[in-house]
Amino acid sequence: MDKILFIDTAHPYLSERLTELGFQCDYFDGYKLADYQKIADQYVGFVIRSKIHLDDKILPLAKKLKFVARVGAGMENIDMKLCDELGIKCLNAPEGNRDAVGEHAIAMLLSLFDRIIIVDDEVRRGIWLRAENRGVEIKGKTVGIIGYGNNGSKFAAKLSGFECRILAYDKYKTGFGNDYVEESDMDTIFREADIISFHVPLTEETRYLVNREYIARFQKPIYLINVARGPVVQTDALVEALENGKILGACLDVLEYEKFSFEDIQADTLPPSYRKLINMRNVVLSPHIAGWTHESNIRMAMVLIDKICALFNIKNE
Numbered sequence: 001m002d003k004i005l006f007i008d009t010a011h012p013y014l015s016e017r018l019t020e021l022g023f024q025c026d027y028f029d030g031y032k033l034a035d036y037q038k039i040a041d042q043y044v045g046f047v048i049r050s051k052i053h054l055d056d057k058i059l060p061l062a063k064k065l066k067f068v069a070r071v072g073a074g075m076e077n078i079d080m081k082l083c084d085e086l087g088i089k090c091l092n093a094p095e096g097n098r099d100a101v102g103e104h105a106i107a108m109l110l111s112l113f114d115r116i117i118i119v120d121d122e123v124r125r126g127i128w129l130r131a132e133n134r135g136v137e138i139k140g141k142t143v144g145i146i147g148y149g150n151n152g153s154k155f156a157a158k159l160s161g162f163e164c165r166i167l168a169y170d171k172y173k174t175g176f177g178n179d180y181v182e183e184s185d186m187d188t189i190f191r192e193a194d195i196i197s198f199h200v201p202l203t204e205e206t207r208y209l210v211n212r213e214y215i216a217r218f219q220k221p222i223y224l225i226n227v228a229r230g231p232v233v234q235t236d237a238l239v240e241a242l243e244n245g246k247i248l249g250a251c252l253d254v255l256e257y258e259k260f261s262f263e264d265i266q267a268d269t270l271p272p273s274y275r276k277l278i279n280m281r282n283v284v285l286s287p288h289i290a291g292w293t294h295e296s297n298i299r300m301a302m303v304l305i306d307k308i309c310a311l312f313n314i315k316n317e
Contacts, residue, residue, distance in 0.1 A: 001023070002312075003023065004023050004025050004026070004043060004046070005028055005039070005042075005043040005046050006026065006028070007028060007046055007051055007052055008048050008049035008050070008051045008052075009049065010047055013298055013301045014047065014301035022314075023045075033057060037058060041063045043064060045068070045069060046069070047069045048068065049070070050072075050077055052077065053077050054077065054079060054083075055079040059086060059088065060082075062088075065088050066088065067089040068083060068089075068091065069093075070090070070092040071301070072291065072300065073097065073098075073151065073201075074092075074201060074202065091307045091308065091311075093303040094151065095303050096296055096300030096301075096304075097290075097291030097293070100292065100295065101154065101227055102151065102155040103158060104227060104286070104290035105253075105290065106155070106158055108253065109195070138159075138164050141165070141195055142164065142194050143165065143166050143167065144169070144184070144193035144197070145167065145199060146197070146199065147169075147198060148168045148169070148173055149170070149173070149199065151228075153176070155197060155199060156181045157180070166180055167182050167184035169189055191219045195223045196218075197225035197227070198210070198225065198232050199228055202229035208231060208233075210237065210238065212234075215237055215238075223247070224247050224249075225252075226251070227251075228254065229254055230252075230257070230288075231256050233252075234256065235255070235257070235271070236271070239276050242280055242283070243276075248282065249283065249284075250283045251284045252284070252285050252286075253287075253288055253289065253290040254288050
């Protein structure tokens with residue numbers, strides 16, 4: 001019987017269905033590298049989230065390994081080049097949480113524009129300010145979307161009902177324009193965008209994509225959304241732009257300094273720019289949960305089951 005190792009948590013349906021399909025599903029919550037190295041050669045598949053890096057310290061030892069399945073979208077904790085060299089298939093499930101990410105991005109933007117977090121706190125404290133909390137509308141704005149994969153395209157679809165202009169740029173994709181999205185170039189986005197939203201994977205190319213030089217190219221003050229990966233945006237540059245008005249506000253589900261294993265962030269150990277950021281009233285924050293809904297949890301499991309079945313030529317009925 002082929003064995004699959006669950007290194008991190010997933011919806012129970014994933015292991016239950018894989019067991020029904022004839023796999024043995026084992027769970028291992030050890031954190032030491034040596035523990036994984038001892039058992040790696042027993043499994044045809046690893047199921048992971050973010051607990052572990054799969055690289056040359058583990059992958060060459062997994063002689064039977066046919067796939068690595070990431071319960072989520074990002075693959076930066078997997079050495080995909082090495083997997084390709086070793087004939088290991090890399091699977092992920094962006095189709096499973098793209099709706100959640102799109103909705104969360106809009107929720108953050110609405111919270112920022114209508115000052116929901118601020119006014120909620122004020123009303124609870126008996127403060128009733130109306131003129132001071134006048135909001136901003138999405139209608140009529142130009143939104144630039146960077147990255148038009150699963151998440152970027154879903155964000156655009158959900159945003160289309162707000163009567164705004166949507167420009168999208170993807171370095172590796174063309175021909176995706178439709179009734180509500182204009183396929184664009186970066187020069188147009190730099191010139192015309194009021195809102196910019198990032199939906200790109202974290203690679204060497206996108207790390208610190210948003211730096212001082214990048215921000216300076218925008219012709220208008222902008223609002224920034226990052227539901228991709230924290231290090232896409234350089235915190236020092238972001239805070240500087242928030243202070244000088246080049247960026248009017250930011251919605252951040254991800255942070256440059258978040259721990260890879262999603263542990264609590266200790267602000268007093270981080271640079272001054274981060275401590276400034278978390279105290280800014282024109283910044284909306286969430287703890288990397290844009291894709292983290294009850295519905296996406298099981299949907300990602302279903303997506304991975306389909307992909308694993310396809311890999312092994314198993315009918316999933």
